[in-house]
Amino acid sequence: EAGVTQSPTHLIKTRGQQATLRCSPISGHTSVYWYQQALGLGLQFLLWYDEGEERNRGNFPPRFSGRQFPNYSSELNVNALELEDSALYLCASSARQGRAETQYFGPGTRLTVL
């Protein structure tokens, strides 16, 4: 079974540009979560999509947005990039194991803003 995939692996942008990151969940998973992991820090929750709808978002400005497509893949868009947006962006899809909602992570997209 294929795991969560993310593309691109690395992305280099300049300040003010827009970045688009993509995520494909594990087959059968309908929920996708996005996290930001800045260097040396833990995971900061960005967005949660389920069944095509945004269910929750973390404490990030509106220039962080996204969507989930009918095939449950997802896109994260970051507009007006700032230097501090440089981070590893992780996507996770979730499924129920027994009663636990469990997340499975992709390898991440490393975004560098120059």
Added chain:
Amino acid sequence: GEDVEQSLFLSVREGDSSVINCTYTDSSSTYLYWYKQEPGAGLQLLTYIFSNMDMKQDQRLTVLLNKKDKHLSLRIADTQTGDSAIYFCAENNFNKFYFGSGTKLNVKP
């Protein structure tokens, strides 16, 4: 549910046991998780425990949960150099996941 705390570093010798600790604040969290992150990689789920359990054992891993103190620990028996990584605890509160900042485990040969 947003304050999940872990110590930043732990150093052990190969063959010893490692104990990584975590405290959380939301008593209504239903599940608690341990993830492992190796350099340049995403997070790998190691194990999870339901909040009404005290302990869960899975091969070399033992998870202990003290719900009264909101304290979670992960014990790795016979720690190997391949266990060197960052370990994250996380809590799930009605599909809102909160992660600690991670404990970097260094295993010395």
